[in-house]
Amino acid sequence: MKGTSSFGWQTSLADLALILFMLSAASLHNRPAGQAKADLHASARSEPLAVYHAAPGAPPLDVWLEQQAADPRQQLTITARYGAAPGARDAALAEAARLLAEAGAHGRAARIVVEPGAGPARVALAYDVPER
Structure with a gap:
């Protein structure tokens, strides 16, 4: 049953x-x-809070930086891309160095990433400061 x-x-x-x-x-x-x-660790790469593209007609980087809130937990990352043309990598490095100098004049330190790809240099502000 x-x-x-x-x-x-x-x-x-x-x-x-x-x-x-x-x-x-x-x-x-x-x-x-x-x-x-x-157990709490800061992310090595977080989502950017603000992004600046160094394209023609864009305002200077220092003007953009003045509009961003200063926070010691934020990291400025400059990403420059280069193509397959001869001298493209050197040009990307020069562009990254120029943006780094502008950020330094504004009192901001930055990390630089130079990678293959297309498009203008990009500056991103995110909570990426490595743990000390």
Whole structure:
């Protein structure tokens, strides 16, 4: 004789998932405070807050930088791209150096990325400052 039951395997699986969730939450809650802070790391590359393209007709970089809020947690990244033409990489390096000088005159340090590709140089402001 077969009895009918209102509980199936789905209900048992949901109960087990709930128990696992409660155990995980309890273990995270009870860990030492120092370990919790050690687990938080700044992203090496985060989403940019603001982007400047060094295209013809664009305002100078220092004007753009004046419009951005200063925050010591922010990192300025200059990305210059170069094509396959002879001397294109040197031209991209020169453009990156020019933008770095403009940022330095405004009191901002920056990292420089020079990579193959097309398009104007780009300056991005993001929360990318490496952990010290």
